[in-house]
Structures are given as C-alpha cells and as structure tokens.
Amino acid sequence: MTNDSVVLVTGGTGSFGSTMVTRLLDGGVGEIRILSRDELKQHEMRTRIGDDRVKFHIGDVRDFDSVDRAMRGVDLVFHAAALKQVPSCEFFPMEAVKTNVMGSSNVIESAHANGVGSVVCLGTDKAVYPVNAMGMSKAMMEKTAQAFARNNPGSKTVVSTVRYGNVMCSRGSVIPLFVEQLRAGNPLTLTDPDMTRFLMSLEEAVLLVEHAFAHAQPGDLFVRKAPASTVEVLAKAVAEAVGVEADLQVIGTRHGEKLYETLATREELARAEDQGDFYRVPVDGRDLNYGKYFDEGDVAESALDDYHSHNTERLDVAGVKELLLGLPAFRKLLDATPVS
Numbered sequence: 001m002t003n004d005s006v007v008l009v010t011g012g013t014g015s016f017g018s019t020m021v022t023r024l025l026d027g028g029v030g031e032i033r034i035l036s037r038d039e040l041k042q043h044e045m046r047t048r049i050g051d052d053r054v055k056f057h058i059g060d061v062r063d064f065d066s067v068d069r070a071m072r073g074v075d076l077v078f079h080a081a082a083l084k085q086v087p088s089c090e091f092f093p094m095e096a097v098k099t100n101v102m103g104s105s106n107v108i109e110s111a112h113a114n115g116v117g118s119v120v121c122l123g124t125d126k127a128v129y130p131v132n133a134m135g136m137s138k139a140m141m142e143k144t145a146q147a148f149a150r151n152n153p154g155s156k157t158v159v160s161t162v163r164y165g166n167v168m169c170s171r172g173s174v175i176p177l178f179v180e181q182l183r184a185g186n187p188l189t190l191t192d193p194d195m196t197r198f199l200m201s202l203e204e205a206v207l208l209v210e211h212a213f214a215h216a217q218p219g220d221l222f223v224r225k226a227p228a229s230t231v232e233v234l235a236k237a238v239a240e241a242v243g244v245e246a247d248l249q250v251i252g253t254r255h256g257e258k259l260y261e262t263l264a265t266r267e268e269l270a271r272a273e274d275q276g277d278f279y280r281v282p283v284d285g286r287d288l289n290y291g292k293y294f295d296e297g298d299v300a301e302s303a304l305d306d307y308h309s310h311n312t313e314r315l316d317v318a319g320v321k322e323l324l325l326g327l328p329a330f331r332k333l334l335d336a337t338p339v340s
Helices: 015-026 039-049 064-071 086-091 093-113 133-151 174-183 202-215 231-242 266-270 291-295 299-303 317-325 328-336
Strands: 006-010 031-036 054-058 076-079 118-122 158-163 188-190 196-198 221-224 228-230 248-250 262-264 278-281
Touching: 006 015, 006 064, 015 031, 015 039, 015 202, 031 039, 031 064, 039 054, 054 064, 064 093, 076 093, 086 093, 086 133, 093 118, 093 133, 118 133, 118 202, 133 158, 158 202, 174 188, 174 231, 174 328, 188 231, 196 231, 202 221, 202 278, 221 262, 228 231, 231 248, 231 317, 231 328, 266 278, 317 328
Parallel strands: 006 031, 006 076, 031 054, 076 118, 118 158, 158 221, 188 248
Antiparallel strands: 196 228, 221 278
C-alpha cells in the first residue's frame, strides 16, 4: 500500500469500516472510497473525519452497477458490507443471501473486471458449522470467494477471506447493551451463562485484514487466534468495570445461537499454516475429479480438534475486565453517561 493507493471499503460507515478508514488515513493512503447505503451515516462520518481523501459513494453491494462505479481505479478492496444480526437474518434469510452472498459476488466480480490487486472479504466464526441464516450466508460468501480463486487462476485480483469472533464494543454487540442496562438499573440479560464467545477488539480485527492483504495467496482464509470467556463472566466483568454489582437474568437462547463458536475446523487445521497470531488456511485445490473426494483422505485430521471458544484460552472475570479497560471504545462507553 502506497501514498497513491486507492482503497474501497464497502460498508465503510460501520464499526469495522470506521476503524479501518482511520488506520488507512494515518498510514498516508492516497484515497479511500466508502460504499454504503445510509446517507445519514455517511454525512456523520464525513463531518467527523473531515479529510478530503475520503470519498463517499451511495450504493448497495446488491446492485452491481453501483459497485462497479465505485470500483473504477481502485487498488485494494476491504469488503465489510453485510447483514450481521443473527435474529434479523433468521426472520429474513433471503435478505441475508442477497447482501452476504450475491453482494459479495458482485464485489469480487467487479474487482476482477477492474483489475483490482487484492480483495479481502470479512467473515465470521458463525460461518463454521453454521446453524443460523447469518452464518450460512457468510459461509457461502467464503465459498464464493474461494470458488473465484479456484476458477480464475489467471486473475490479477487476489481474493481472500478472514474469520474472526465477536468484536467487543462494536455496533450491535452485547457489551454496549450490558452498559445500557446497568445505567438504567436493570438486570443484565443472559441467554445462557455457560455460552462461550471469542473476544477480539476492533483494532485486532483490522490487523487481521492487514495481515491478509500482506500475505494472501488466491483463495486463502485467515483466522485470528483469540481468547474467550463465558457470557456470565463477560457480564460480571462489565459490571465490575462499571462499578455496579451484577444482577443477572437468564432469558434463554435466542434464534440460531450456539453454545460455542468455532473459528477453524479440524479439516482446515490439517492443512493450515500456523503464523503465530494467525492461521492461514489455503484454498482446497481439488478439482471436479470426484474420485479424489472419495478415495483420498487425511489421517492427520483424526488427531486434531476444531479451534473453538470452548478450547481456546479462557479468561476469568479479572482477565476480561482488564481486557475491557484496555479498549478505548469501552472507556468511551463508560464516560458517555454516569450510571444511576
């Protein structure tokens, strides 16, 4: 990435996109294009950033023409646009397909047509063994990216994907909800106290994307290693950080939720490269010779376990509290309004 690089960020007004844009500006990038649907959020971001290197494009990844207009002359793409809320995708699964699968295909095909150097597609742990529509649609996004790499070996465009767990303090995450409930003097609502989730900051998510851009081969998948905690421990840690005694109320599992989340399957780990803080999983290069699928196996897979939030590093209340207090976004939440 150079000072004259042009970067397109789809869904750029969201939590990830905003953090990515700030980091790119600090790095001296030439131009950043934001492609998103919400003109109010674009106006607010334009006012907040105040940098004429950021150009705003109204459009929707579902519409190829609006994607293609924003893509002309672009060097790199960070594809963050998605429907991410599990319950809404459960009730409207075809909307998730249109944005997360077909929209991603539009981004990839437009990037290829315009000679873009690299596309990094943002994924989620919910794409592994998916039990909900959001995870299924994001799994299909990964398959779409990998199929492009497999079917277009001569393309100038390197398409890769990344997977990460819950991003702490991002829009729609449970931590702002807990803080809001504490402010109002209400109980902290838990779906299942024993449910575990990975814990990652926005900055770590951005580093994962930058790592993918710097190291990706066509079709690669990158996973960021992360600690985890139970939802009960997370709730107690938030309460301690706020200075309020936790009053926990169990409300039961919501539509499409899992007890724990998986970042990489044992099949993926069998061919993965351990890169320290990351796993690099190369694309499965088998072709349509179906005999390979049935006649060839990998004995090493049986000795591995999936990498999930039940078997990764598990943080206690003190560990999660320390992690939270180190996040600028969490401290901003605490400073916003005093707790009653």
